[in-house]
Amino acid sequence: MLHDTVARCRELGLRRTWALEELLKRLIANSKPQTLADLAEAPELKDRCDKATIFRLLVRLEKHGILRRLGLHDRSAYYTLIEPGEHSDYLICTQCGVIETLDIxxxxxxxxxxxSKESGFKKLYHELEFFGVCPKCL
Structure with a gap:
């Protein structure tokens, strides 16, 4: 999966760097959405990349459709890898900000x-997020 994701990045004009590969490895290894802080504190990245570098990579990867940004606007953003042909839908708590994958x-x-059939649009996709209050916050 790393090889394919790096190849997608290269096709979109992103340079293959150590930081890019390590960030992608971290996102692939942990399927749950992660914050900038989560990624910056990862042992693989902590001592070799500063938060600003990681943030710039996240922004570029999101801009090019490699990552999806999740979360409430007034809270930390969470990032998750977009895999071609697959997607995940999420539940987001408006109280504590916890994000869970919708398992249905x-x-x-x-x-x-x-x-797609009726409009003629191709390569259609969607992003689905439900917002509410989680059981812990009730």
Whole structure:
């Protein structure tokens, strides 16, 4: 998966650097969305990359569609890798900001296929986030 993701980055004009590869390895190894702080404190990155470098990489990867940014606007952003042909939907707590992967069949996939068929749009995708209050915050 790392090889494929690096190849996607290169196709989009991103330089292959040690920091880019280590950041991608970290995102691949941990499937849960991670904050800038989570990534910057990772042992693989902590001593060799500063937060500013990691942040710039995250912004570029998001801009090029390699990463998805999640979270509430007034809280820390969480980043997760986008895998071509796959997606995850999320539950986000408006009280504490916890983010969980929605573990049910995506309710929008059939609608997406119908929209694609009827509109003629190709390579259609969606990002689905539900906001509410988690059980711990109730």
């Amino acid at each position: 069949a995506c309710p929008v996939e059939a609608l997406e296929a119908r929209i």
